[in-house]
Amino acid sequence: MSTSLQPRFRTWLLQGLNDRATQHAGPHRVEPEEQHQHAWWKVMCLTGVDYFSTLGYQPGIAALAAGAVAPLATLVLVALTLLGALPVYRRVAKESPRGEGSIAMLEHTLPWWAGKLFVLVLLGFAATDFLITMTLSAADAAAHAVENPYAPHWLHGQQLVLTLVLLGLLAAVFLRGFAEAIGIAVVLVTLYLALNAVVVGVGVVDVLRHPHVISDWHRLLFTEHPDWLAVIGTSLLVFPKLALGLSGFETGVAVMPQITGDPSDTPGNPAGRIRGAHRLLMTSALVMSVYLVLSSFVTTLLIPQKAFEKGGPANGRALAYFAHEHLGSAFGTVYDLSTIAILWFAGASAMAGLLNLVPRYLPRYGMAPRWAKAIRPLVLVFSAIAFFVTWVFDASVDAQGGAYATGVLVLITSASVAVTISARAAGQHTLLLAFGAVATVFAYTTATNVVERPDGVRIGGLFILAILLVSFASRVSRAFELRGTTVNFDARARAFVAETAKCGTLRVVANEPDARDAKEYRQKAAEARQVNDLPGWAPLLFLEVTVDDSSDFEADLDVRGEERFGYRILTVTSSVVPNTVAELLLEMRDQSGLVPHVYFSWNEGSPLVGLLRFLFIGEGEVAPVTREVLRRAEPDVSRRPLVHVG
Structure with a gap:
């Protein structure tokens, strides 16, 4: 690189960083420039590419895990979403409005170095959640593309290469900036939800035209389970396998700094930003709940159970299968392309979460280089890690599923514990009992997932170990800086x-x-x-x-x-x-x-x-x-x- 380009490249790479390398802090220190902000519904689309994209596989997972009970198990998931996760994260948004998430609420639970180690462990699980979201979603998108009957023959067997290309394109979008990422997310989410509305709407009409499928389902339900108590028990037991439908809440509070607030907002009381975050969480939860319930009923009633089994045409792609079968190959192909696009860009939500979360902790702890406060270097670092993880797992979706579920559930459990502690400190006894009950449910769900898929904890442990080693090495290397x-x-x-x-x-x-x-x-x-x-x-x-x-x-x-x-x-x-x-x-x-x-x-x-x-x-x-x-x-x-x- 020529010497004339080096300063311009460095300026571009470190844009937004207040470099103090040659000056000590003082009363005239320049504050970092404010980042560009967006309407809450646009930011919802950025988080929604992860949250809403689970429609691509959630109905199939529910049908495979619960059989005829799948619609009722989905109702349990929706109930916990609206009555558990949503109130928890509304509280997190209110008490941690600068994007630190529930981790900030737990940061001072333990004193001195123990508190820092606790935060690093939680950051390890957050990194597991967000990075595996990037790699798993890109791998799933690549798998959809490779397995499509219209895909060119030379693409078969190239899932790893295609996944790396998709991750590279995602990095390129974020190197351009958040505005570009949010703009793409708005288009993808709007298109995907519209196509799903058509698919689910056609399914509901089919059920109404053929009411016998309801009686057939009811008969099958009580053939498999003798009474309602058994049905409810099965719904509760299979719920942990459906918990991936809860992804997106932690990201929703992590990207709060991107939400436009009121002109009267202050750093100590960003009321407009908090209100926008509440609207984001409420709207996304309600939209997703409606889609989950309707899609589960439609697919369970109208798709043969054998089609959901491993190797079956509806395995992991129930709505896509239904679209091809009931709306024709042309519409089905459009739906496939939309699913591939939103699965690819689901990593954008995770990347946004990492870019908002990591700079708020590690640089402040002296456990990351000073350039870690800038966005573009972090994009390159996270993308390199995503490339490595993809290579290690050979772009396998199944191999990464346990780590993804573990990361999601640990973060939701920690958020539930954080708001429970907050309610206790505020003397809110009713909320203390309510949040405590929610925390217990999520703790049970996390423990069940760990027992069934211990590989998730092992992978999360590797992320935690890596963060600890890098963090303390950075702390030592920065020991002689002005602080x-x-x-x-x-x-x-x-x-x-x-x-x-x-x-x-x-x-x-x-x-x-x-x-x-x-x-x-x-x-x-x-x-x-x-x-x-x-x-x-x-x-x-x-x-x-x-x-x-x-x-x-x-x-x-x-x-x-x-x-x-x-x-x-x-x-x-x-x-x-x-x-x-x-x-x-x-x-x-x-x-x-x-x-x-x-x-x-x-x-x-x-x-x-x-x-x-x-x-x-x-x-x-x-x-x-x-x-x-x-x-x-x-x-x-x-x-x-x-x-x-x-």
Whole structure:
């Protein structure tokens, strides 16, 4: 690539990223630009390419798993959707409106590093859900294309290659931008729902014209099951196998930042965005529920049971089979093409979820490179992972089904637990019982799925392990960065800096606070003057950093000026000591126009132990780490604060 193209390519690739590589954070930090937003119904189409595309296989799965009970089992699924998942995610949308999903509600359930590990595990399951959605949907679309009777002969046996091509096209759409992805989703969802309306409508008319099929179904139902109690029991038992019909809710809240809110919305109260998300969730759930119930009744009553079995013409494609049989090959082919298109683009919903979810956690934890806050590099990374997963599973739909179901169910269960905890904290006892019941049902469903398809947990475990390894490697590699998102000195702190600098040299004593009594400050000042040969008249400014939660990476640095026993002290709370000291020294340099001198005492003990203490509890070898952070942050030696150790 020529040198003239490199800057333009980098600008295009990192568009939307506020690059701080050459400047430290401060009160004049530029906030990232707002992303383009869209009407809620358009965003619904983006999530709907995943949610609505399950119509392609859900009726067939229900008929194969439940037989004549399939329509009633589908009613159970719809009831749990409208009375369980929908209220849960409406609550999630209200309490986590910035796209973090239910994970944000659980983030602070556990303290310190345990909370971060918990989030990384949930992100592992989210990655399992979203990435397998991309690969499985593309593989399913490729399978439909290869198995179509009109497909050219050279396409047969090329399912892996075709799947990789579809994933590449999906990546190209997102490299263009979210607007293009949403525009395509609107067209595909509108066309697909319209064609399904025709298919289901024709089926309902056929049932009404031939009412004997209802009595035949009723007779078969009670031939297989002696009474209604057995029918209901079977419906409940097979429900876990139908749980894929619940996909799409987590994505719906993950893409909330894409929804246009009201002009009066504020970051603390985006009421318009929340209302739009509620409409998105309600509308998609109602539309899907109607289609699921009608399609299940139509296919169960009008398609022979043998056709649903493995290898049968309706296996995994009940509505497509019905369209060919009842509406002719021409309409059936159009329906097939629509199904292939929406299955391919179902990965767009998953990609959108990943692009909204990952940058809100890993970069903030210091567990991803800074460029992970930009969209296009993430698109390339996620696409590369999708390519690898597709290659490993040889584009097999069946091999990926367990991981997909596990990811979906774990996320819905975690959301149910999150809103249950939220209701308990708010003292809402009725909602506590209701959400607790929903959480119990989903926990049972998840456990049943894990027992029946343990491969899903194994695959999810590999994703979790990969995220943990990459996250901690990134955290270590970024250990010497400046970490303040903002730096603010109060009026008294600014005055202390200005008055200390009047003598022509800004001398700062780094103090690890202990008793904070007169003896501590007197001894520290005397030690600094003696070891560094400082004159008695030279004013000293103490700097004290208190570590709050060392598992955090970034923090707002609010510096307060205090005076104790005649000594002037700057105090700040942060997640790490040396990086904060370095950042504040740079800010004091900019305020005073003088290069500060900072004075430390050597720590006793093993340097290796000190380094580990720095990495995990934010303290340790403060002096050498501070110097290294300054060296990386300020390449100009003449402007770099001077570190003295004695």
